Amino acid sequence: MAAAGQRAHRRARRRDRPPARLPGGAAAGAALRRFPGMSTPASFAPQGLDHYAGRIRAALAPALGVDASDLQLERPRHDGMGDFALPCFRYAEGRGGNPAALAARLAAELSIEQVAAAAAGPFLNFSVDRAALAATILADCGRPDFGGGASEETTLVEFSSPNIAKPMHVGHLRTTVIGAALARIHAHLGERVVRLNHLGDWGSQFGKLVAAWRRWGAEAALEADPIAHLLELYVRYHQEEGADPGLDAESKSAFQELESGQDNDTRRVWKRFTELSLQEFDKVYRRLGSEFDFIRGESWYEDKLAPLLAWLEQRGVLEESEGATIIDLEGEGISTPCLVKTAHGTTLYATRDLAAAKSRWEEFAFDRCLYVVGQEQILHFRQLFAALRRAGCGWADRCQHIPFGLVRMAEGKLSTREGRVLALKDLLDRAVELAAEVIQEKNPDMAGQAAAAEMVGLGAVIFHDLKHQRSKDVVFDWKEVLSFEGDTGPYLQYTHARCCAIVRKAGRPVPPLSEVDPGLLADSPELLVALGRFPQAVREAAEKNEPMVLAQHLLKIGAAANAFYRDRRVLGSEPPLEAVRLCAVDRLRRVLALGLGLLGVPTPEEM
Template sequence: MEQVKEQFKASLASALPGQDIALERPRSWEHGDLAFPCFRAAKALGVPPPKLAQDLAARMTIDGGELVAAGPYLNLRLQPEARARVLLEALLGPTPFGSAPDHDEAVLVEYSSPNIAKLFTIGHLRSTMIGHALAQVNRYLGCRVQRLNHLGDWGTQFGTLLAAYKRWAEAENPALDQDFPWAEEIPERRRNPLFRLFQLYVRFHQEEEQDPAMRDEARAWFRRLEEGDSEARRLWSWFREISLAEFHRIYARLGVAFDALDGEAFYEDRLAAAVAKLETSGLLEEGEGGARIVRLEDAGIQTPCIVLKADGTSIYATRDLAAALYRQETYAFDRCLYVVGSDQVLHFQQLFAVLNKLDPWFQGRMVHAPFGMVKLPEGKMSTRKGNVVFLEDVLDEAVTRVRAIIEEKNPDLPSKERVAEQLGLGAVVFFDALNDRVKPITFAWDRVIALDGDTGPYVQYAHARICSVLRKAGEAWAQAVRLAAPAGPEVAALTFHLATVPDELPGLDEPAAQSLLFELAGLPDALRNAQREHMATPLARQLLAIAKTFSGFYTQCPILKPDIEAPVRDARLALCAATARALRQGLFLMGIQAPEEM
């Protein structure tokens, strides 16, 4: 379809020299495959848009298609067999829609970035899986991507943890290998050192509300940590080690990987140079209470960016500035995406404004992709207050519910545990992706793990149903949707065994088949929209559209009935194989596996 698009654009450019040629995708296949809105060109030429569309339709030709004026639009409608051949050839090669050519655009994606000593909550799913999808989509489209995990392993919260450990753990539970007598009883799976660090953190914040002097104790410990105190550094290193072991286990379960896990502490020895650069540039000045700040009124931001507290300690902004300067030097990137919650919008506005002042090189390269926060029905989650939903509880519950459905409907299914894991995680990840990134999500069990409707398992089921059809058709067809190379976090474009497009394609001129082909053709646009909008939602919606139209095709276009002629059968099997490949590739980019049986 990309070749058709380029041919259409070239013909339009020849007919309309000097005009901007931007194509759109019609709403349905009946209207056509591509549309050219004539508004701008007609205005420049001084003619009504419908008149221009009619003139272009009369004097242009496209091989394999017809041009139709539809009001102010010029629509290209491919002939049914041409549409089928273009799509099948694009999807039945080794890589769906072909491998995107590598290009020089370097993209950094910073995502997940959990805080040390805190367990993953359902809120962490958003940054982790939105960021993973963005990294994968950009890689699939040919960008050179670096996947960065900016761990929250520095800051005043470590003063809190150090103070809490000294108060309630060091004497009686130094290895954090026992339950605290003052804490609520916890499930067996949570009896680990990281959860006990979380309990210490929550208790400290609960008690400091009644005793504000405790905050000075936490600040003092963080100051000791920044000054290199050996005891503070020893405990900090241990807390980090405990946390990373748990983080890696969760990432492995989600199929997520990173190229660098340089946390805030990594930039500690670069803070002084970053502050000095601000000082030399004349941007740093003394603010209220002795803090060192950068004023941003000329950038339309009334709140100054605090770089150093009055006591000389660094803050989040200091470390992000140092990180940006390091990345400039190390990666010379074209775009740097920060997949961080919408509660940090002001922080990134300040950060980007300071960087633009410091070096014009940064202008246009820095992008904050904010996402709405996850809320409980009773309000926003908070690890300080302890009212959180832990991510692994959600994943385990989803898998448990799927397993029960499998036991009821298909108890003899091979590899039931593996399939239940794939479907359970698929339900949770797809639910998140389908929701607009910017909007907040209210967490509710029935919505997250629903296995019907607009859900991940619905798309996964479409894939499994196609695989079942192809297995019945014979081993050669079953092989057409199997991978020729392993798929893992280091892969973006899946590689399938080579499949042959039949010489003849009868039986695909049915409306249901043409509708499915039209939705398959929309996948590349969905990927580009996901890249442009910095969210997986366009991809998730397109996969749903493909799955739904396949259901119509499966119902209305018999495939394996004995009275179906062989050429029709083979053409429809080829369309089944192409659809399975598109679904599997799209789900994979989102971090979702596509089982062959359900």
């Protein structure tokens, strides 16, 4: 059993929000709206730099005779080259000119309010007037919905999905943290988000567990530390199964009792294991700020399996092969068929996922359904979606696997069966402990040190996970994960806390925009541009389902912020300067809190 985001089985618990009502049945429209380049989709009011991108497009489109949405506006590679760039190569092609000449001509001809155009060889660079930009940024960044949108689509996010009776370990960190971040990011864009925890609570392994419990289980140990004891039983089972054929028979019969659906002792034991596990998981979820609208294990779909199989049969996609029931996927370009029933008649992982997908579609009519599950299951999801397509589900294209790389320990492979795991709780505790030491050293007089340490420690772990591309494997390195310097969560938390301190110590309210002169911020273009690009970062993170995009952008804002208040004294400066800088610091504080909040990184006001 691999280290990363497993998903497994049954029995669901519903909590919190009521089952959402969907506006009018089958939602129409493309599952995934594409946001080409730096365009601003209609559902988003222009924010930050978007204002100017819109103007530039509007001016360029007629000049080039192309549709505004086809314009490829880019970020210049280096600061100082402007705020937007248009490579002119492709536009020069059709009209016989050379790109540099076209750029020069456009630079001379274009007249855009508050935007200067300059040719740089074949590139046309645009610079936004600093004072105008400052005014825009100060106005937009103060809003709590900065970078937000008005999409009315419905997005399902399935994430975390640990197996019951096993500890959550570092492998679960990624799915839990990435999934929660994606859910928040999509929600910020206005989407109606449904968070699902597809617990691994079903399957033959629970027959094994119950069998092991009957042989060696100890009530006292179970109550003291349920998951530790259950893991112990699981490990022991695998140690002894080879030498003891009776075990296998016991576990098979236990699983049959479980699957029978009848209320018997096996089922009661299993149910108790589930509840004990959930209590433990909840502690971690609370710390990580992860919430679910529905905790539905695989078992929740149990009574939907028979109808599903009947439906598949009716659709004519089932075949028998070597005694098993399969859906052939050759026509979908997948040589491995999807198995929905074993030769012994039991259902499989894929069967439950098919039932789950169909049930979710019928309940939520989603515009997209994201499965945040490790990339070792890529084939499984390809099969799942292909099988749905074969069964005639057009909505299968709205389902998307969001894979991520494996977490591996530097010392070697993680293995649940061998009992070698790094429990997530231990990782978090260690991070918090270290954060407490640093706070004690750097800010010994602060009140509420324990609370701050919890936030900083968790912030370090969460941000570390989110700042990398999902697809890359991660070699877990204590030193790196627990680093609080440089491009880290605590760096951003620190920046936020500094901004909070300045606002707090100002001894007066942040002046309203009408009372400041934004032009006085013209000396800090990096800061303005970094803040101004925040909406684009949120959008791109959602579009790619890649929180890293937002994390990386927050680092840019953080760097600009630190340089800003390092060189520009706020409090005690000339009154007009103090006013506008205070205003800027306030916006920084808000945007950092907003962005970090989307990622799930806590934002202490002092640390």
